Amino acid sequence: MPFRKFTCQICGHVYDEAVAGVRWEDLPQDWVCPECGAAKADFKAEECALS
Amino acid sequence: MRVVVIGSGLAGVTVAETLAKHEHFQVHIVTAETHGYYSRPRLSHGFSGDVRVLKSFAELAPVRVSAGAWVEGIDRKKRVVKVQDGEPLHYDILILATGSAARIPPALAPFRPQFFTLNSLDDVLTLRRRRQRALDQGRRPRWAIIGGGLIGCELASDLDKAGDAVTIFHREARLLELVFDERESQALHEHFAARGIEMRYNQDLQELFPRALYDGVIVSAGFAPRVELARDAGLATARGIVVDPWLRTADPAIYAVGDVAEIEGRLYPFVSPIRSQALWLAAHLAGQSKGPWAPPAFTPIVKIHGFAGRRQAAAARP
Numbered sequence: 001m002p003f004r005k006f007t008c009q010i011c012g013h014v015y016d017e018a019v020a021g022v023r024w025e026d027l028p029q030d031w032v033c034p035e036c037g038a039a040k041a042d043f044k045a046e047e048c049a050l051s
Numbered sequence: 052m053r054v055v056v057i058g059s060g061l062a063g064v065t066v067a068e069t070l071a072k073h074e075h076f077q078v079h080i081v082t083a084e085t086h087g088y089y090s091r092p093r094l095s096h097g098f099s100g101d102v103r104v105l106k107s108f109a110e111l112a113p114v115r116v117s118a119g120a121w122v123e124g125i126d127r128k129k130r131v132v133k134v135q136d137g138e139p140l141h142y143d144i145l146i147l148a149t150g151s152a153a154r155i156p157p158a159l160a161p162f163r164p165q166f167f168t169l170n171s172l173d174d175v176l177t178l179r180r181r182r183q184r185a186l187d188q189g190r191r192p193r194w195a196i197i198g199g200g201l202i203g204c205e206l207a208s209d210l211d212k213a214g215d216a217v218t219i220f221h222r223e224a225r226l227l228e229l230v231f232d233e234r235e236s237q238a239l240h241e242h243f244a245a246r247g248i249e250m251r252y253n254q255d256l257q258e259l260f261p262r263a264l265y266d267g268v269i270v271s272a273g274f275a276p277r278v279e280l281a282r283d284a285g286l287a288t289a290r291g292i293v294v295d296p297w298l299r300t301a302d303p304a305i306y307a308v309g310d311v312a313e314i315e316g317r318l319y320p321f322v323s324p325i326r327s328q329a330l331w332l333a334a335h336l337a338g339q340s341k342g343p344w345a346p347p348a349f350t351p352i353v354k355i356h357g358f359a360g361r362r363q364a365a366a367a368r369p
Contacts, residue, residue: 007105036323
């Protein structure tokens, strides 16, 4: 499976599996956004950019 | 209960969305922004990558949003927000989440049309057009960045990554002196130097040097909380809007949150404490707070490509 990116819908922080070396599924459920403290549920898999 | 929120950044949108989950709050955002909700800290990386609109205003429903709207004033007696070319909005609770503008050093203010700032998605789009013009002419874009603080350094890093030539003019003797210690500033200097970014220190610019050398001059000299509405309404302002630890102004119906809120002499212009304030305020207004807002421990992230820089930073003092 290719590496994916997930974007925090609160602050825009991008979690990049390739950089982090940890699959999204393997992050613990209580993992929070390192930038704003949002929960995993506040992230969305990356799609096309809007601007 | 009618809640009017002025501003649609992290603070305004978070407090509005959270409050709107409670049925008895009708929440209405008034904002000059037109693009939707996006992350301002990400703007500095809008050149090598994209800036995403994270949510359209329509997606904020049931929160109502008046976008592209300018607030003319606040009538505290009638509890009304006056909107230019729009119906006045009645509120039971008013939340000021007006954020901050780019701070312009007084000496440079007279040159205002001749330089750029980076404070909104529109600013990014303007700078991108300027980049494209140089590229279309077959040139490598050249930028002068005035100010080697957080935004200036992040922007320099991103424009460099995008392929541009960058010179930083910094007033102080080292980069990011408010966030980094001397050793870290030196490491960043060496990182930038290795990338070909030019840095000039101790540059307290009194005028705009020959602009012809650059495709654009970008001033990144800090932030200026937008306190005008509060001040004009007779509320106390200092560097920000003065609020108590309950985020309340002297008017019990008016709160301030985010970049613009000054709590016991301090501003908290970082993502994590702002989100914390907004969530706390929503809980408080819904009767669910256990005590006043207390700043969380937070670690601002300095986003420099290829440079690991995370620092604890104290709140900004006015």
